[in-house]
Amino acid sequence: MPVFRRLEEADIRWVEIQIDGQTTQAREGDSVAAALLAAGLRSCRTSPISGAPRAPFCMMGVCYECLVEVDGIPNRQSCQITVQEGMQIRRQIGTAKGYR
Amino acid sequence: MERHELIVIGGGPSGLAAATTAANAGIECLLIDEQANPGGQIYRAVGTIPEQRASLLGPDYNYGRKLVDQFNQSSASYLPGTTLWNLNSQREIGILRDGQASLISADRIIIATGAMERPVPFPGWTLPGVMSAGAGQILLKSSGLVPAQGVVLAGVGPLLLLLAWQYLHAGVKIHAILDMSPSGNIWRALPHLPGALLAHHYILKGLRYQMQLKMAGVKFFSGVTEFHAVGGDLLEAVEFTHRGGRKRIDTHLLLSHFGVIPDSHLSRCAGCDHTWDANQLCWRPVADKWGNSSVDGIAIVGDGSGIGGAVAARHAGRIAGFEAARALGRMDEKQRDDAAREDQGWMRDDLRVRPFLEARFHPPAELLSAPPDETVVCRCEEINAGAIRTAIHAGHKDANQVKFLTRCGMGPCQGRQCDNAVSQIVARELGDKKMISGGYRIRPPIRPLTIEQLAALDEGADPK
Amino acid sequence: MNAKSDVIIIGGGLMGLSTALHLGRRGIKAVVLEKASPGRHASGVNAGGLRQLNRHIAEIPLTVAAAEIWKNIRELVDDDCDVVLNGQVRVAESDAQLQKLQARVDAVKAQGYQHEQIIDSETLYRLVPRLVGGCVGALYNPDDGSARPFHAATAFRHKAIALGAEIRSGVEVLAIEESNDGWKLDTNQGVFSAANVVNCAGAWANCFAAMLGESVPLTPKAPTLMVTERLPPFLDLTVGAEGYQLSFKQMQNGTVIIGGAHLAKLDFEREQSVIDFATLKTSAQTVTRFFPHMAQVRIVRSWAGIEGFMPDNIPVIGKSAKAAGIFHAFGFSAHGFQLSPIVGRILSELILDGKTDLPIEPFDIRRFNESES
Structure with missing residues (x-):
């Protein structure tokens, strides 16, 4: 069950995005991080050190916890990027194994 | 290198006021902002927000519209959605816009990058489900998102009450509010009360929020210590000590807050001198009453130079705008002094509440160090x-x-x-x-x- | 205060710490005077290259001896300093460049050393699979590698202390004068005296040499390094390129360190460097030229360490030409890290035995006097 819900407001405009290949709707003007939370995701990546799950923390661009892959480019700050129609978002899971 | 007379960095209250004032004094001025719209964190999305949500946020928030309108009417140019990745002591700025990195420079720079929430490490603070209260407020302002299954608010500072009050009106279930300010704070704050009463509206507002929340049945725990967020891969509960006993509250969402501190990353990168502020428990840039830092031609205003709040920040921005006009030859010293006098008076009055607030919401030393x-x-x-x-x-x-x-x-x-x-x-x-x-x-x-x-x-x- | 010791070492960088350590191994307790904190400048923040490859011919005996020590660094300092010895290459893009590198190998072999070799392109791409296509070969040493400099400085410091050295931070030397039984150093923390004084003051070494009337043409400079975000492992070796200012390696934590002696703007008086991004643009272009897959990788930090450079790019090592009991080791011109364990040994030998077996004549401080006259 999602941790956040949307307020019921009039005149909401939606854009279609993909999260891990699944099509979902985000609100026009949402940050990618907000769209992930609204879609019910509880974590957006794993720590590259321990592999522990992490999620957006500050939402204002200072904690760098909300890093995800956006349109093929990894490690982007999802709280600082606005959703666009057709955007491909991927969580960054399992990278820990890649490091020595 | 592209060169400007004045570059203002940050589109919150102090940056908007500084740019507007300087531009109105005839200075060629560019305002650079990371966000897509003016307003900063405090007036985030103020120009684009739906009416219904704006009314939820209260009149203080809506004041931001006036500031934005004045800025839009000025001759200052505006570069939104721009990431700033460098500022050095020679006033060269590295920016990134639409994927293009560039170096630009200015005769004068006003840093108005504002505040960030004080990061305080506590056990479990990396668990998904733990966020800052500021994050909760940004989700509300920008996206109309509120907690779906209830929330625990914990920490120190007026933002907790404000957010709780906003959530209450949005029909959000608040499991509890945990106040971690040390019990001695009340007594340490009292000597500052007479000064604070001159800015009594802040205190009344806080009391009103608290009363309404209590009447709505929200549980308050004060003097909370040994606070832990617990869970396996995700947050499951908070545990804490209250009145000598260990308590647990199950929750999927914790919004924590420990006050705000200047976002000093940029001013430190530029080589400005900083000093430890023992009252606000943070680094703050050394600046004179006009906002001038230790680096020639770089001024720092608003919460980025020490926490004073949005109203003081707006006045400080205007004062720095007049100082820029003097430094760039549009005013002499007397003209600047005359122009700035009113704002200096308002700012002084507004800041009277600060010693009280700082003492009342002083985070416990143990928690930080x-x-x-x-x-x-x-x-x-x-x-x-x-x-x-x-x-x-x-x-x-x-x-x-x-x-x-x-x-x-x-x-x-x-x-x-x-x-x-x-x-x-x-x-x-x-x-x-x-x-x-x-x-x-x-x-x-x-x-x-x-x-x-x-x-x-x-x-x-x-x-x- | 007034403290007396056998040996005072000026400068708590790697050279000073290594000298203190080697003296300690032979029972001499040195006092190290450091004006900031140990490893604060070039010693702690350099790229950590353990490179014998392509060094000045005069440095080869020292670098080979140093490499033997790094191989078993734990025996010296009880810590592995994160040493990784996976080799270094210097890439050639053209046959002309490769011929130049071959001539280099021949010259080194003529001196009796075998550690450098030429590899063909097939071997090169086996060693560095992500290298851009079209390179024809490389100069190669399989025994080179890297360490983590601040860890090394810390390990050298701890071991020196364990062997009896005393490290004094925040002590700045203001003046030196000869006394009946050696030297008296006036500092901001009182007077220190000793029979022998070693000048390991790095970029500040010339200030001290000048006090003795033997100033040298040392130029302080601030080479820049950049580090990226963590990446999955793709590179074991350290890569340089003929004709380019490039030093490129992936650390064990996944980050990539990019160097190549691109200089920051230095305000030496204030000990502040300003990163010059117009210069680093060239560095970034070199990286994308040789490793195109790095294009979208993020740089998370850059920094510069203040280092002393000599006009001939080789250091000053040896006894003072003007005063008995004074020794110098400075001016390593941004490639001293690898030499540090052997330089400390050489200085301890010069102090205690009056001589060393390694050929240090090319590093004599008098070479600058001669060129003047």
Whole structure:
């Protein structure tokens, strides 16, 4: 069950995005991080050190916890990027194994 | 290199006011902002928000519209959605816009980058489901998102009450509000009350929020200590000590808050002198009453120069705008003094409440400088407090040496989340009450820049 | 205060710490005077290259001896300093460049050393699979590698202390004068005296040499390094390129360190360097030229360490030409890290035995006097 819900407001405009290949709707003007939370995701990546799950923390661009892959480019700050129609978002899971 | 008379960095209340004032005095002025719309964090999305949600946020928030309108009517130019990755003492600025990195410069710079929430490491603060209260408010302002299954609000500071009040009106279930300010704060704050009463509206507002929340049945716990967020992969509950007993509240969402501190990354990168503020428990830039920093031609205003709130920030921005007009030859000293007098008066009045608020919401020292050994302090590199203490006791006597040895502060956030805590842990372990051991040296790029972007850097070489 | 010791070492960088350590191994307790904190400048923040490859011919005996020590660094300092010895290459893009590198190998072999070799392109791409296509070969040493400099400085310091050395931070030397039984150093923390004084003051070494009337043409400079975000492992070796200012390696934590002696703007008086991004643009272009897959990788930090450079890019090592009991080791011109364990040994030998077996004549401080006259 999602941790956040949307307020019921009039005149909401939606854009279609993909999260891990699944099509979902985000609100026009949402940050990618907000769209992930609204879609019910509880974590957006794993720590590259321990592999522990992490999620957006500050939402204002200072904690760098909300890093995800956006349109093929990894490690982007999802709280600082606005959703666009057709955007491909991927969580960054399992990278820990890649490091020595 | 593209050169401007004045560049203002940041589109919150102080930046908007500074740019508007300077532009109205005839200065060619560019305002650079990371966000897509003017307003900063406090008036975030103020120009685009639906009416219904705006009414939820209250009249203080809506005042921001006026500031934005005045800015839009001025001749200042505006560069939104622009990431700033460098500022040096020669007033050269590195920006990134639509993927293009460029170097630009200015005769004068006003830093108005505002505040960030004070990061405080506590056990479990890296669990998904733990966020800052500021994050909760941004989700509300920008996206109309509120907690779906209830929330615990915990920490210290007026934002907790404000957010709770806003949530209450949005029909959100608040499991509890946990106040971690030490019980002695009330008594330490009292001597400052007479001054604060001159700015009584702040205090009344706080009391009103608290009363309405209590009447709505929200549970308050004060004097909370030994606070832990617990869970496996996700947050499941909070545990804490209250009146001598251990308590647990199940929740999927915790919004924590420990006050705000200047976002000093940029001013430190530029080489401005900073000093430890023992009242606000943070680094703040050294600045004179016009906002001038130790670096020639760089001024710092608003919460970025020490926390004073949105109203004081707006006045400080105007004052710095007049000073820019003097420095750039549009006013003489007397004209500047006359122009700024009114704002200086208003600002002084508004700031009277600060000593009271600082004492009332002073976070407990233990929480900041003595996290348990197993607590992660550097979230990026997962360095815990014990490793930091081990490094200190192996002879690394300042935050930078601890950083070199342990990698704390070397991850993607570039030390933003652990600098304040690491400096205080170092000082406490060394008995360095004056914080002489210092904080991290901040190195550019202060926002990550790709190799490709640097390789295509437009340094605007002057054609000769 | 007034403290007396056998040996005072000025400068708590790697050279000073290594000298203190080697003296300690032979029972001499040195005092190290450091004006900031140990490893604060070039020693703690350099790229950590353990490179024998492509060094000045005069440095080869020293670098080979140093490499033997790094191989078993734990025996010296009880710590592995994160040493990784996976080799270094210097890439050639053209046959002309490769011929130049071949001539280099021949010259080194003529001196009796075998550590450098030429590899063909097939071997090169086996060693560095992500290298851009079209390179024809490389100069190669399989025994080179890297260490983590601040860890090394810390390990050297701890071991020196364990062997009896005393490290004094925040002590700045203001003046020196000869006394009946040696030298008297006036500092901001009182007077220190000793029979022998070693000048390991790095970029500040000339200030001290000048006090003795033997100033040298040392130039302080601040070479820049950049580090990226963590990446999955793709590179074991350290890569340089003929004709380019490039030093490129992936650390064990996944980050990539990019160097190549691109200089920051230095304000030496204030000990502050300003990163010059217009210069680093060239560095980024070199990286994308040789490693195109790095294009979208993020740089998270850059920094510069203040280092002393000599006009001929080789250091000053040896006894003072003007005063008995004074020794110098400075001016390593941004490639001293690898030499540090052997330089400390050489200085300890010069102090205690009056001589060393290694050929240090090319590093004599008098070479600058001769060129003047």
